[in-house]
Amino acid sequence: MPTYGYARVSTTDQDLTIQREALLGAGCEVIREEKVSGTSRQGREELATLLEFLREGDTLVVTRLDRLARSLDDLSGIVRELEAKGVALKATEQPVDTGSAAGKAFFQMLGVFAEFETNLRRERQMEGIAKAKAAGVYKGRRASIDVDEVKRLRDEESLGATQISRKLGIARTSVYRVLERF
Template sequence: MTTTIGYARVSTTDQSTDGQVQRLKEAGCSVVRTEKVSARTREGRGELSSILDFARPGDKVVVTKLDRLGRSTRDVLNIVHELELKGAHVQILDPAISTEGPMGKVMLTVLGMVAEMELGFIRDRQRAGIEAAKAKGIYKGRPASLDRQRIVKMRSDGVGATEIAKAVGCSRAAIYKILNEGK
């Protein structure tokens, strides 16, 4: 018995997967897995891991758009490869592409490369905009969210990093980063 599995993903917790879920159900997905996590890496993408672990021969994994599956060409192709090793395939709704045939794999590779290139262009434009704003004195960067003086004072008073982190509401790594800035 084959299963059509939908995978919906958004990058941040304030975004919703509702629109994707609806489209996936309309496309015939009997199971839809959702998660709110960045696709920069596969780390922390438990639902995707679950799909990859349990995919069976003949199963179809459906996503609304290619970037829901992954941000880099390499990552998308690795996911497709893992599914193919299990006898499953990927279907993208927009644009309509399936990895069942060789032409779909070629299109997927090309689209993945274009998406990755566009992401690079976006980062370049963003970096150029920030540099231009800095040159005009408009952009000052993200405001400090932690009271550095308080953290340094607490440390000099003998308070440990764990207690400081609890007191100011952040991670120990953030405390160590601030404490190591002056070194």
């Protein structure tokens, strides 16, 4: 019954050492690591590899449930996949046991708090952006589409949206969005 570890941090400048040491201490034979946001499963190749590889009787160990997922939906989906395969889930810093009613309830509460924390962080970020915009510091991303060129190609060269998108290397829907304004 092999034990596998999964460690994750959200940004490339964060360190995985503490998680790695905890997982080694928990007896993990293989540890998969990645530096990517946990707000969705998209782009999490190491997690996908683990979920595909795990077999009945294996154990997946994380330090905390928020390392596995930041939303209750993702967390529940991952746990359902693990249960369907007969894989146990353990957390070194939390008493997680998805095999008992109390353990499942505790697991769901932790998932709710992880999602709550993500939502709070997003709210603080949006407040910071609003404050920066009010101060004239934050102006958003620079436009990647030359609106005047789209207009010129339509008016002077009588090109359609598909031809304009090919010529400028942009999505046709982007051309439509620009042309809607004129």
